[in-house]
Amino acid sequence: MFNIMKKHFNILGIIICLYIFLAFLPLPIGIGIGLDRSWQYAISRAALEKFVFGKDIIFTYGPLGYLIGGSVLDQNFYPILLFRLIAESITFCITITTIIIQKTKFHKFLLSTSIFFAYLLGLSIDYKIIFALIMILSWENIINKKNIRLWALGLGSISGLCLLTKFNIGVCTLGIIIIVILAKIFQDFKYKSNLSTSLFALSDAVIAALTSSFLLLNPHLVENFKQISLCIFLASVFGILFWLIKTQLLNNANRIDGKFYPIISFKNGFYIAYAFAILMINFYFSPLLTNYLKGSLEISSGYSSAMSIVGSYWELGFAIVGLVMVLLILIQLMREEFLGLGLALAFTLWMSFKHGYVRQDGHVHFFIQSLLIISSIAIIKLRNRFKLLKKITLIYLFSIISIYCLAPTYFGQPSVNMAFSIGQIFSPINVINKVSALLNPEKLRLNINNNSNLELSKVRLPDKVLQVLNNHAVDIIPWEISMVESNKLNWQPRPIFQSYAAYTKFLDSTNLSSISSKSPDYIIYNFTAIDNRHPFFDEPSTFSYIACNYKLSSELNEFINTPALINLIVLQKRDINICSSSIKTKELLLKWNQSTNLTDTSSLVRASIKFEYSLLGKIYKTIFRAPLVNINIDFKDASYSSFRIIPENSENGIIISHLPLNENQAFSFFQGHLNQRVQSFKFSTSNPILYKPNIPLILDSYHILD
Structure with a gap:
């Protein structure tokens, strides 16, 4: 009787889990x-x-990024759905x-509650992947001396694939793996255990990540497999050479030092040669991965200054209190036998804190979700002797759940009706609709396409514009790339295809190099920007090139409107650059x-303008x-304005003499009328001690030939 009841409870548990899975399952979305x-x-x-x-x-997303963050197109629906x-x-x-x-039941309740509320707050697939890895590492004795190299190879390969979906996921997953293995190396050294297995595991993880990312980074997969096959062939030759040296040349009488003789083998020769070959291919012969990492790193590092938003100081203070409490628990965890897990949790906590509070708006949910799960895992793994610290942390977790689920407006976040x-989420109709969609994916695809077409109709250009653009190369500034699909444009993008994301000198210069060497025939321009930036400041050198080399289209010399976008300007490539070389330079x-x-x-x-951080600022x-x-x-007409400026790219030279304040003035600017002249300017910041007190400035004047 007891066994029958247990079986029924197990079946009921499976049904409940399946229902919860379907309730939270996000379906693919179309173009918006x-x-x-x-x-x-754009990434799709x-x-x-x-x-x-x-x-x-x-961009921060890679060639596989469309699988987790891209829009559904006709050609990628099934890969996105399946992935x-x-x-x-x-x-x-x-x-x-x-x-x-x-x-214990309490531990089960604590972990399930934390995960449930993290899901309610919108836990994204990238964080689900990261926390799935952390949860595996939290299992008892899951990684040991016997299997550490297999785990390193498997997880390293997965992290390489993650790197090609989204840069932050790859960095976090590979970082966690490396941290755990380094902790194992430290413990081996501390207890005078054999270091070789852990050292090889570290190498295995990096080589596996490099191999998997190299295979799929270049869209020409056949070429990638050829190069990997060449690496394997050369490594095999080198391995055979090692074997021949050992068996044929080094006889018993001529053996070298006994410590090194066992090292000379086919396996070690293959390993050394393959590691060297994959490094050379990635960083010398075919540096696509290097370029991808450099570009993504530039965007990630520039994000901290270019996209920062200051929110409620009470909210930030409350988050720091939680951060400190969880770090105290993690420190105790590291002092016990969980050094690797504790460091991995601390690393993930810092990543999520930075992700959440650089742009302190809805992004803070990333940190709250992470804090809930990380603190729960840490409390579960920590021994019972830290009861007071655990109780205080549990009270804090209850408070943070209550605030963000019931009264987020207290911290300046938009209100939510959590009960609704x-x-x-758990309404039967929601689950039934998802089951129906999974059972009939073709119907889901058609529904997504219909919704996409409805959205795209809002940015459909007038026929007279399409006749002019025809099949000419077109770029779009600053960000409404959906017009490409709506109007079937011949899109020729800048590498950083949305202007606001050219956060650094490198990114802006990359766009300049692209647009100057392969200029589009037309640019669809909208005079707008985010976060109180002036539109001319987003990509300084790139926009300066546009101002000197593009003009208002002679055939479309009026504003262009769509149902969702108004006052668009169509710019046409000039025959010559109308800006002379710098005729006057002034240094201040x-x-x-x-x-x-x-x-x-x-x-x-x-x-x-060269803004330099102080040591504290860095x-x-x-x-x-x-x-x-x-x-x-201050303008010549006695008006005044204040704009945000990006410290990391302003050294490339912003246009400062003439700054339109609305679409009409921008339209006039591209007609060749240099209006809205600037009288004077100055720089300010809320926290000057984070910058050096002196700001080097170079003013370059250009005579306009037109």
């Missing part, structure tokens, strides 16, 4: 309009067009397994809030975020 939905379309389109990421396209279904299923099963294997959200050294006048406003003047930016920098401008 707006800033975020446009980049989602770039993968379809076989653009090389790191060269043709530079997301597999990824969601695996991460969910790992989560359920981790809950089941906990030894839960009702929607300004202080914060020190005003400087522009004496020559008849010419086009660019300002190369540390602060690395750990957290950079404070906002503003440029305060």
Whole structure:
């Protein structure tokens, strides 16, 4: 009787788990309009067009990024659906397994509650993958001397694939693996154990990550497999050479030192040669991975200053309190036998804190989700002797769940009706619709396409515009890439295809190099920007090139409107550059809030501004975020404006002499009328101690030939 009841409970448990899985399962979405939905379309389109990421396209998502963050197109629907279904299923099963294997009911309740609320707050697939890895590492004795190299190879390969979906996932997963193995090496050294297995495991993880990422980074897969096959062939030859040396040349009488004789083998020869070959291919002969990593790293590092938003200080303080408490638990965890796990959790906590509070808006949910899961795992693994610290942390977790689920407006976040959200998520109709979609994917694809077409109709250009653009190469500035699909344009993008994301000198210069060497015939331009930036400041040198080499289209010399976008401007490539070489250069050294006048406003003047961080500022930016920098401008007509400026790319030279304030003035600017002249300007920041007090400035004047 007891066995029958247990069997029924098990079946009921499986049904409940399946229901929860389906309730939270995110289905693929189609093409939409707006800033975020446009980049989602762009990465799908770039993968379809076989653009090389790191060269043709530079973004935080890689060539496989469309699988987790891209829009559905006709050609990628089934790969996206299959990948997301597999990824969601695996991460969910790992989560359920981790809950089941906990030894006490309280631990099961704590972990399941934390994960449940993390899901309610919108835990994304990238964080699900990261936490699935952490949960596996938290299992008892899952990695030991016997299997550490197999785990290193497997997880290293997965992290290489993650790197090609989204840069941050790859960095976090590979970072976690390396941290865990380094901790194992430290413990082996501390207890005078054999280091060789752990050292080889570290090498295995890196080589596996390099191999898997190299295979799929270049869209020309056949060429990739040829190069990997060549590596394997050369490594095999080298291995055979090692074997011949050992068996044929080194006889018993001529053996070298006994310590080194066992090392000379086919396996070691193959390993050394393959490692050397894969490194040379990735970083010398075919440096696509190097370019991809460099570009993604530039975007990630520039994000801390260019995209920072300051929110509620109470919210930030509350988060720091939680951060400190969890770090105290992790320190105790590291002092016990969980050094690797503790360091991995601390690394992930820092990554999520930076992700959440650089742009302190809805992004804070990334940190809250991570804090819930990380603290629960840490409390479960920590021994019972730290009861007071555990109780305080549990009270904090209860508080943070209560605030963000019931009263987020207290911290300046938008209000949510959590009861309504839960009702929607777990409503039978929601689950039935998802089951129906999975059983009839073709119907789902048609529904997504219909929704996409409805959205795309909002950015459909007038027929007269399409007749002019015809099959000419077109780029779009600043971000509405969805117009490419809506109007079947011949898209020729800059590598950083949305202007606001050219955060650094390198990224802006990359765009300049692209647009100057392979100029599109037309640019569809919209005079707009985010975060109170001036549109001319987003990609300084690139826009300066556009200002000098493009003009208002002679056939479309009026604003272009669509149902969702108004006052678009179509720019046409000029025959010649109308900006002469710099006719006058002036070097200045300004202080914060020190005003400087522009004496020559008849010419086009660019300002190369070098903001330098103090030592404290460099540390602060690395750990957290950079404070906002503003440029305060007085115009000739006695008006005043203040704009945000990006410290990392302003050295490339922003246009400073003439700054339109609306679409009409921008339209006039591209007609050749240098209006809205600047009288003077100065720089300000909320926290000047994070920057050096002196600001080097170079003013270059250009005579306009037109």
